[in-house]
Amino acid sequence: MTWMKRIQGLCLAGCAALSIASQSVAQGQPVKVGCLYPLTGPAGLFGRDSSVAIQMALVHIRSQKPAGYPELEVIIEDTRSKSLRSEQIARRLIEEEKVDFLCGVVSSSVARAVSAEAARHETFFIGTDHASPTLTTEALNPYYFRMSNGTRQSMLAGAKYIRESYQNPDKPLSIAFIGPDYEYGYQAWDDLREFLRQEGVKFEIAGEYWPRLFETDYSIYIQQLLDSPADIVVNGHWGLDLLTFVKQARLSTLFESTQFMNFDAGGNFEILAELGNDMPLGLVLSARHHVNWPPTDANRTFVDEFYEIAGRYPSYAAQGAYAGILAIAEAVKEASGMSDKEAIRTALENLSLSLPEDPDGFSSVMDPTSHQLLQVQAIGKTIFNKTYKPASVLIGEWSIYYPPQTWPTLDSNPD
Incomplete structure (x- = not known):
């Protein structure tokens, strides 16, 4: 069974957790990423689409070798859109799984709870789908960055x-x-x-x-x-x-x-x-x-490849999750590893990514003050x-x- 069929079989059925990697983790110590999405319930489609896009991002990162990108291991957990459950998952991912990054979250209220938990543990949280501006204003902390358009x-x-x-x-x-x-x-x-x-x-x-x-x-x-x-x-x-x-x-x-x-x-x-x-x-x-x-080759390729894997076209959550994984890989590459959190923060604050949703001649760039990715x-x-x-x-x-x-x-x- 190919990885495409494996990810489809797992996530279209509504999985509770999933662990995937950009390469065999036996090759060395990977950068661990714990993602929180609703995989079941009313918002479950967004989590399942995000899971497919994460695998697409990992394959893309692997294709960039030997460009210095890190190995990534991603764990995806089902939040069921519940704030308390999400806090507990985030804490377990940090304390027991020893993740280097948290990512994901669909609901803004859940994201605020996860962001606060990440800040307490000084763990970077890469937001990929929620949109409330409070997370990039009064509730902003040094460890939070958002990779999709906000409201x-x-x-x-x-x-x-x-x-x-x-x-x-x-x-x-x-x-x-x-x-x-x-x-x-x-x-x-x-x-x-x-x-x-x-x-x-x-x-x-x-x-x-x-x-x-x-x-x-x-x-x-x-x-x-x-x-x-x-x-x-x-x-x-x-x-x-x-x-x-x-x-x-x-x-x-x-x-x-x-x-x-x-x-x-x-x-x-x-x-x-x-x-x-x-x-x-x-x-x-x-x-x-x-x-x-946009009517670009990059967007058409992203949409068509997603369809080949999932048998459906992507919701917007997919592109956000794809961007989040690429952002983590880019930041760790620029910081030359995970040893210096200030270097990672600087890399994220100066992030520039070419994404499927970017029109020709434009790249999404991070606003270093609000930690909000600026997009068209x-x-x-x-x-x-x-x-x-x-x-x-x-x-x-x-x-x-x-x-x-x-x-x-x-x-x-x-x-």
Whole structure:
């Protein structure tokens, strides 16, 4: 059985833990990486996709030999999206498995718990999927680095998109927000409002709504949005929550009566694939990685190779996990090993990576102050496109937003 079939067989079934390596660990002492992902439960797809991408990254690192990259051994544990469980796993990986790095985590609330645990043990934590800006601002510690777009990047791009495409000079825009009732949703809404003000967009708040995480019935919220009509409804959901919301909202007139937008996770491929022909057209969406953007050889290769392994196209979590493993290998190489943590931190703070989501002529670079990787954000509208089945709708009509050279620090409460 090839490694491709092995990783597929293990992770598509929903594994509890997995250990994989870039080379035979018998060749020497490897750099040990402990990754925490939900492999089961509502967010399990993100963890399973991350597991496949980690193996892809390890194979890529091996192909770079003898360029000085370290041997990596990766242990993947199932967090089930639980904060306390994740803290316990992180502590065990550090104290018993003696990992050199932690990586991963989907939920921002879980990531805060893991980041605090990593800092207590002076262990580097490479975040690959969660997005709350608090981890790169007030909760930032010297051992935390994020390798995927955060909501602050998404909301800055979203504010620019609204200014360019929807600003009305004659009257304020009416904007409603609905998002999950935890830090990720709160920060996204705070940041969007502040960036809209910075962009000079005049707007009024038609309403804000906070369903619980993993809500199953959005009917009352959909009715409230219909009863308080807005020019724009900005949605802050992701994963199964967004899928459930769209399925229920399309049974109403919501998508016909307002412009629906989701700038951070709405364009994730698993949403498009699950809905198929039922995905509404004309929604304004983005994600942290797209199967059909950028139209580069590197992105097409990444997407196609993932499909060969997993039998499906990747969610955005895959590219984040891929970036995280490459970042660890690059930092250890630049620091000439694990003996000097300051050298590793310096390498991470000066990191530059060419990733599948990077358009031609651009490389993702680390902001040394916030420890946030700065990346390009692509926002578009849903259109018919059956290139990547089972999706019948993809995002097109792109607007592209490059990051600022340094990442802004905003007031956590713009009101």
